[in-house]
Amino acid sequence: MPAYTAPPTRLARSPLTRALLMLLAGASLCMAFIGILVPGLPSTEFVLLATWAAARSSPRLHAWLHTHRWFGPALHNWHNGRRISRRAKYWAAISMTLCAALMIRTVPHTWLVAAALAGMIPALVWIWRRPEP
Numbered sequence: 001m002p003a004y005t006a007p008p009t010r011l012a013r014s015p016l017t018r019a020l021l022m023l024l025a026g027a028s029l030c031m032a033f034i035g036i037l038v039p040g041l042p043s044t045e046f047v048l049l050a051t052w053a054a055a056r057s058s059p060r061l062h063a064w065l066h067t068h069r070w071f072g073p074a075l076h077n078w079h080n081g082r083r084i085s086r087r088a089k090y091w092a093a094i095s096m097t098l099c100a101a102l103m104i105r106t107v108p109h110t111w112l113v114a115a116a117l118a119g120m121i122p123a124l125v126w127i128w129r130r131p132e133p
Contacts, residue, residue: 012056021057025050040099040116047071048078077133084130092127096120 012018028050035043047065054062065071077083100120103113 010056011059018057021053022061025053025057025061028053040103044074047075051075081131081133083133084127086132089127089130089132093124096124 012021028046031041032043032046032050035041035046051062051065051071054065066075074085074088077085100113100117103116107113
């Protein structure tokens with residue numbers, strides 16, 4: 001992966017806005033880490049939100065996210081053509097399948113499982129239709 005150069009983004013003018021965006025970036029990163037452990041809670045979307053908020057509040061955090069060994073390659077692919085690696089697609093399919101199986105076996109409300117599957121299936125189709133790097 002080439003060296004990271006920050007895309008041209010403008011920082012928020014107000015110190016209060018920058019502080020709130022930094023808080024959003026931190027909270028999103030926390031949710032992303034929790035999402036790694038909790039089935040059904042997304043992590044990628046929270047990392048993307050954290051990157052967006054960091055780009056407008058903290059160039060240092062933004063650069064750290066883009067050079068991070070786990071987040072960096074995926075963010076690079078996303079920002080350069082909204083691409084998703086085949087490995088990430090496989091992991092998404094595996095984690096959604098495991099989450100669906102866990103829900104089918106443990107959740108007593110059929111309507112809740114059906115609603116979750118109704119959200120997971122189109123998301124998985126969308127992920128597999130994204131171009132690869």
